[in-house]
Amino acid sequence: MTLQDSPGLPAPAPLPPRPGAEPPQRLTLATAVVALGGLLFGFDTGVISGALLFLKEDFGLTSFQEGTVISALLLGAAAGALGSGRPADRFGRRRVLIAVALTFTIGLVAAVAAHDFATMVAARLVLGLAVGGASTVVPLYLAEIAPPRLRGRLVTANQVLLTVGILVSYLVNLAYSGSGNWRAMFAVGLIPSVLMLVGTLCIPESPEWLRRRSGRDRAGGPAPNAGSLPLGDTAVRRALVIGVTLAAVQQFGGINSIIYYAPSIMSRAGLPATNSIQYSVFIGVVNVAMTVAAIPLIDRAGRRPLLLFSLAGMALSLATLGVTMSFPSGPSTNMIALLAMVTYVGSFAVGLGPVFWILAAELFPPGARARGAALCALVNWAANFVVGQLFLPVADAVGVSWVFWFFAAVASGALVFVVRKVPETKNRSLADIQLELRA
Template structure:
């Protein structure tokens, strides 16, 4: 017997238009999920230096501490779509904020390896949920002309979270206090928990866009009118990771050391990479809605492909001051290219392209693919570099980025300044010119 559907509000009921101040405050509160996303993925890089000593971890256990969050994030990303449809975006955001808080408390209080892995898995659930529901909620509350900027605010706070985690690591490195590193994250998590209790529900969900029957939701994702959005979202999710970004974010100090640069202060190298990531993501704000999604994607992927190809060449040459500096410049250029385009635009499109009845589930599937690819790259980068050499690994990343240029030219529509209804109708018409989309 099917569950009774939630009765939607009358279609003619006007949506509440938030004031600019309220819209800005709501965006800031919800985007704290992005900051915590970045903080919790980045803080382990410095904390692990001291955790391995306190808990006498071997290399397998160190990998498990890192991987627990990534696997938890994959589960959280996929599992957040159905509750977001059934119970609403706001309630799920409150649950995500509570999960962040509980996970951080568990990490601070962990007394052994097993407790820490469990805490990291809980944090992963929150990170994965935030990666799905935060862009989704911001997309649904934003006016068309501001939608790109509001969703990019989440990406900015994500990169800020990574940078803050590196700075916190640097601040507590002298005392080796890894528990304090985790504890700092409780400040934004509690702020998000309190703030999400006060924000309004998504007007798109209130108007009846939610699908409450599981069978209907799965049919929606497999529908010919939804499939083009799923193909674009899943492909860009994979490209974002198989284009190599987290090989740089996770392993920049190791790459620099292999290139011959001194790696005595690995946290400082990470701070520099994190700062470039933040600055270029901020630079994307005025461009997302002015220039558009497609041009930024094309520029970003081209810059990534060229930087990766050049990095591969630099790493294949005999070590010298010139090749070392070239490798460093290529890494910075690559991160800058990613941050100004593919980084924020993927999350925007993953929330824009799907129709209401498939938006939460579709975004969740895209986030799941992103986290699964993240896990694969994180686990295989160093073994692959040892097997075939760093140059070939980066050339393979360059090939993925170059191939994605052709994919964007062929399939990705422009969505700037268009209502969500127009975006989905246009995508359906473009992909199925003989099919007339149903009028909402």
């Protein structure tokens, strides 16, 4: 008797369509809803940059406690990234995305209600769990529902909304900077979190995940190529080397020192809090504009050229910042520093920012895709935690110029790594990418 003939057992469902077979309307809806996770990712990492200026006064925070409030989200994000891979494989991408949206909502409510340093840190940890889960599963889901010719653009849509989230957080900070109402700054984030929670209840499951599950069901157990691959597998190992290296470079290249601390850096240069936030808004606009510019280039110019251009621009801008910050503050040095920061953010946004997340979703074989993407995200958030926690204390100890020179050295080394190790993946199926990694 076959499994299909067994009494009381339903016949297996037909295989789902391959990625890209979804009607355009459903593909657009799913992309829009899931990419709200990217917007919340950006909002929750960016909103603290302005809120911190007022939190430290209300709660009497030391420099170390300021870093802890920043890095609590990053620590939670590392845990969320690590913990989202296996559930995404076992229960499906959609269910994990629903849990992520719910966690965003809970964390934002807790941040609004925080009454001291400890409760704010706890709220930021919860938000970090959601951010880490979103950073892993959102690009993964988008890569799996997209046809090859659109995969780069759809995954980049997540990065666009991430930068929009950062910009929105800066604008919200600016709107409430006069009153110093940091609770209202966090409360605005509840709007997209509730929309994401409702929307994820209506989107389809990833066709790739359904296909693997159907393969297991038809075989009465793990089917060939449907089960998990060990992380020591050749293709998985090579993908990990690329993904983990780029994950570390994203953070040790200094991007979140600018995102988190732009107002603090400008404030230390003698600017009032409101003016400092205005500068960060300008940086946020550049971040969004250059990420939008990357959308057609991702699938036209390719991943490698954008990475090379991006890292070269980052290294030059960071070196300029290092030189500028070594001179006394003044109108001319402040302007050069601002221009260097804008050039740096633009260089990052057009290349390394979106391309890392695309490669993390593209490079791994199906049997290790969720776990591999989760490990890359874990390294990204762990490095983010180190930078977020240590930037201000190290800048105080050795001078901010030395920190930027270190970031410039990291970007320069990454340039060499990309030339030697990173393959081009544009317009290629996920299966073709695996063949190259195994060659």
